[in-house]
Amino acid sequence: xxxxxxxxxxxxxxxxxxxxxxxxxxxxxxxxxxxxxxxxxxxxxxxxxxxxxxxxxxxxxxxxxxxxxxxxxxxxxxxxxxxxxxxxxxxxxxxxxxxxxxxxxxxxxxxxxxxxxxxxxxxxxxxxxxxxxxxxxxxxxxxxxxxxxxxxxxxxxxxxxxxxxxxxxxxxxxxxxxxxxxxxxxxxxxxxxxxxxxxxxxxxxxxxxxxxxxxxxxxxxxxxxxxxxxxxxxxxxxxxxxxxxxxxxxxxxxxxxxxxxxxxxxxxxxxxxxxxxxxxxxxxxxxxxxxxxxxxxxxxxxxxxxxxxxxxxxxxxxxxxxxxxxxxxxxxxxxxxxxxxxxxxxxxxxxxxxxxxxxxxxxxxxxxxxxxxxxxxxxx
Amino acid sequence: xxxxxxxxxxxxxxxxxxxxxxxxxxxxxxxxxxxxxxxxxxxxxxxxxxxxxxxxxxxxxxxxxxxxxxxxxxxxxxxxxxxxxxxxxxxxxxxxxxxxxxxxxxxxxxxxxxxxxxxxxxxxxxxxxxxxxxxxxxxxxxxxxxxxxxxxxxxxxxxxxxxxxxxxxxxxxxxxxxxxxxxxxxxxxxxxxxxxxxxxxxxxxxxxxxxxxxxxxxxxxxxxxxxxxxxxxxxxxxxxxxxxxxxxxxxxxxxxxxxxxxxxxxxxxxxxxxxxxxxxxxxxxxxxxxxxxxxxxxxxxxxxxxxxxxxxxxxxxxxxxxxxxxxxxxxxxxxxxxxxxxxxxxxxxxxxxxxxxxxxxxxxxxxxxxxxxxxxxxxxxxxxxxxxxxxxxxxxxxx
Numbered sequence: 001x002x003x004x005x006x007x008x009x010x011x012x013x014x015x016x017x018x019x020x021x022x023x024x025x026x027x028x029x030x031x032x033x034x035x036x037x038x039x040x041x042x043x044x045x046x047x048x049x050x051x052x053x054x055x056x057x058x059x060x061x062x063x064x065x066x067x068x069x070x071x072x073x074x075x076x077x078x079x080x081x082x083x084x085x086x087x088x089x090x091x092x093x094x095x096x097x098x099x100x101x102x103x104x105x106x107x108x109x110x111x112x113x114x115x116x117x118x119x120x121x122x123x124x125x126x127x128x129x130x131x132x133x134x135x136x137x138x139x140x141x142x143x144x145x146x147x148x149x150x151x152x153x154x155x156x157x158x159x160x161x162x163x164x165x166x167x168x169x170x171x172x173x174x175x176x177x178x179x180x181x182x183x184x185x186x187x188x189x190x191x192x193x194x195x196x197x198x199x200x201x202x203x204x205x206x207x208x209x210x211x212x213x214x215x216x217x218x219x220x221x222x223x224x225x226x227x228x229x230x231x232x233x234x235x236x237x238x239x240x241x242x243x244x245x246x247x248x249x250x251x252x253x254x255x256x257x258x259x260x261x262x263x264x265x266x267x268x269x270x271x272x273x274x275x276x277x278x279x280x281x282x283x284x285x286x287x288x289x290x291x292x293x294x295x296x297x298x299x300x301x302x303x304x305x306x307x308x309x310x311x312x313x314x315x316x317x318x319x320x321x322x323x324x325x326x327x328x329x330x331x332x333x334x335x336x337x338x339x340x341x342x343x344x345x346x347x348x349x350x351x352x353x354x355x356x357x358x359x360x361x362x363x364x365x366x367x368x369x370x371x372x373x374x375x376x377x378x379x380x
Numbered sequence: 381x382x383x384x385x386x387x388x389x390x391x392x393x394x395x396x397x398x399x400x401x402x403x404x405x406x407x408x409x410x411x412x413x414x415x416x417x418x419x420x421x422x423x424x425x426x427x428x429x430x431x432x433x434x435x436x437x438x439x440x441x442x443x444x445x446x447x448x449x450x451x452x453x454x455x456x457x458x459x460x461x462x463x464x465x466x467x468x469x470x471x472x473x474x475x476x477x478x479x480x481x482x483x484x485x486x487x488x489x490x491x492x493x494x495x496x497x498x499x500x501x502x503x504x505x506x507x508x509x510x511x512x513x514x515x516x517x518x519x520x521x522x523x524x525x526x527x528x529x530x531x532x533x534x535x536x537x538x539x540x541x542x543x544x545x546x547x548x549x550x551x552x553x554x555x556x557x558x559x560x561x562x563x564x565x566x567x568x569x570x571x572x573x574x575x576x577x578x579x580x581x582x583x584x585x586x587x588x589x590x591x592x593x594x595x596x597x598x599x600x601x602x603x604x605x606x607x608x609x610x611x612x613x614x615x616x617x618x619x620x621x622x623x624x625x626x627x628x629x630x631x632x633x634x635x636x637x638x639x640x641x642x643x644x645x646x647x648x649x650x651x652x653x654x655x656x657x658x659x660x661x662x663x664x665x666x667x668x669x670x671x672x673x674x675x676x677x678x679x680x681x682x683x684x685x686x687x688x689x690x691x692x693x694x695x696x697x698x699x700x701x702x703x704x705x706x707x708x709x710x711x712x713x714x715x716x717x718x719x720x721x722x723x724x725x726x727x728x729x730x731x732x733x734x735x736x737x738x739x740x741x742x743x744x745x746x747x748x749x750x751x752x753x754x755x756x757x758x759x760x761x762x763x764x765x766x767x768x769x770x771x772x773x774x775x776x777x778x779x
């Protein structure tokens with residue numbers, strides 16, 4: 001072995017240093033002597049204070065140019081050697097072959113860390129992907145009806161406030177649309193869609209005067225549909241407007257039946273907690289956490305949308321209302337939307353095809369008179 | 381051969397600490413750690429923090445001999461997993477109850493928030509104490525390990541008691557709170573078997589605290605009161621008339637807010653100096669001549685540079701955007717720019733402010749009877765096996 005050869009040929013060189021024995025902070029001026037496979041630490045009287053195997057000698061830190069190198073022994077031991085700053089590091093390296101290795105064997109610790117790290121990742125994945133959605137929907141399911149209604153009312157009022165701000169209206173204006181003939185027609189449609197359900201469900205639909213093209217299911221059986229949605233149904237689907245509206249309402253009833261609004265809120269809050277804990281106070285952690293949460297939250301929301309679609313199909317089929325118009329409408333809407341990772345709605349073409357395959361109804365949703373009453377619901 | 385420290389007159393305070401880090405080397409290290417931490421979504425932070433501490437400790441010299449940081453990143457990871465196990469159910473439970481209780485101001489909500497923030501406050505104190513204990517147990521000098529005795533529960537009850545007092549006196553009792561908590565921590569700290577002692581009184585801090593905390597608060601309250609309910613409603617609606625009418629008050633408030641931050645920073649430096657002056661290690665009494673002004677200057681410079689970097693990142697996003705850019709198409713470049721700024725901010729702050737702080741702390745601290753430090757003897761006590769998880773998760777630790 002070359003290093004052994006070098007060692008045996010090395011001159012019996014004496015090097016000055018300061019030794020701390022690990023028991024007291026008192027410095028000992030010492031001399032180092034290489035003796036076979038050992039480094040002997042000798043005090044001024046020539047007595048050996050310690051004898052370190054050369055294979056075990058380690059640098060405490062990688063010394064920069066101006067720092068004095070410090071040595072320790074591999075493994076335990078609190079004793080330290082501070083060398084003179086003019087020490088010949090090359091000579092030291094030639095004597096101590098593992099000088100730059102870590103001072104502690106990390107093997108076992110590293111293996112257990114790897115094991116625990118994998119276990120933590122796996123349990124987090126199960127927690128976030130499987131348990132959290134179930135947990136959220138179970139919690140949502142046991143919340144009593146009065147609480148759901150209060151939550152629904154509060155949320156609806158918040159949405160109304162938001163719409164007022166967007167419309168630039170003052171606080172005394174009420175953007176709820178109250179056309180009586182239109183309301184009656186919507187109630188009749190809801191009744192027709194929910195009549196066949198095994199478990200009766202109370203659904204209240206509020207139409208809000210805003211150009212937003214959207215509909216929402218809130219806790220407590222509240223459905224909000226913006227006038228923009230009705231306009232879009234009328235414009236894009238021409239003759240099939242009523243059936244598109246029926247499809248939209250059936251989809252939102254699907255959310256109501258599963259209490260998706262509350263479940264998703266709980267889930268999102270849970271995801272926020274978990275994401276911020278994992279990422280901690282790392283730079284940009286807030287952004288990374290928010291992005292990660294939106295992606296996971298959106299994935300879960302897409303799952304909820306798929307289930308609501310399935311409910312919508314079965315409601316439309318039972319009521320005998322044509323389902324192809326809503327499939328076409330959704331396909332059109334999805335084309336304007338290309339945020340696939342962050343989108344809360346399932347992919348357009350696939351969704352359209354799935355709905356089209358499953359729908360069986362051939363009837364209309366309402367009379368032409370009812371439809372025109374709904375279209376004028378915000379005009380009264 | 382480094383000669384042992386020359387003998388000095390024990391009654392005269394003489395320098396004990398030297399900080400030999402260089403700004404450029406620290407900046408390079410901070411940059412590497414910050415970039416890797418961002419790229420690994422924060423996972424590298426345990427290794428990064430360990431590397432930074434090793435660097436800083438090794439360049440902080442007590443009587444010519446460096447401190448040594450002996451902590452391992454894996455200990456921080458395990459501590460983090462423990463904290464995760466504690467905090468995840470707490471946060472999850474709160475978010476569920478919070479959603480179900482819903483918005484409003486009822487008694488249920490008040491109770492819920494009191495409990496939640498009470499528990500969080502308690503955990504924060506536990507985190508502080510354990511962080512202090514972990515760091516001391518992983519710091520050694522001349523082979524002798526530091527340590528922290530005392531009980532987490534005692535500290536927690538102390539912190540709760542003084543927390544309530546501070547709250548009830550609207551913050552006026554803060555100097556006494558700080559003295560009580562620091563006294564507990566310092567008195568229970570030791571180097572080997574040599575104990576630290578803490579003898580600082582709260583009274584010299586009262587005037588600085590009144591200047592730093594109470595005065596700006598009063599000014600802000602006067603501004604808010606003069607703007608009045610009608611004024612606030614007008615401002616919320618964005619009425620130009622309301623802005624014009626309340627202009628002087630708004631300007632005063634806008635000037636007080638950053639001045640307040642600086643004043644709090646100034647107070648903390650004054651308090652730190654006072655506490656160092658009250659601290660002794662065995663017979664060796666510390667003395668600090670820390671000057672707050674240059675450090676506040678360094679802090680302002682650091683914030684200014686962070687602002688410059690942020691402005692530069694924002695201009696790059698705007699200037700490189702295509703003409704037909706929509707707000708949605710700017711989300712990803714915007715997020716990338718924000719990430720870059722947030723990655724650079726700790727580098728700038730660390731290399732400018734923290735570096736200046738550590739150097740000043742070391743340069744301005746002297747001690748009497750410093751040679752008595754050599755009498756420290758190793759203590760045979762068990763050190764904590766993993767560390768700081770709570771402090772990491774609750775964002776307590778600075779370095």
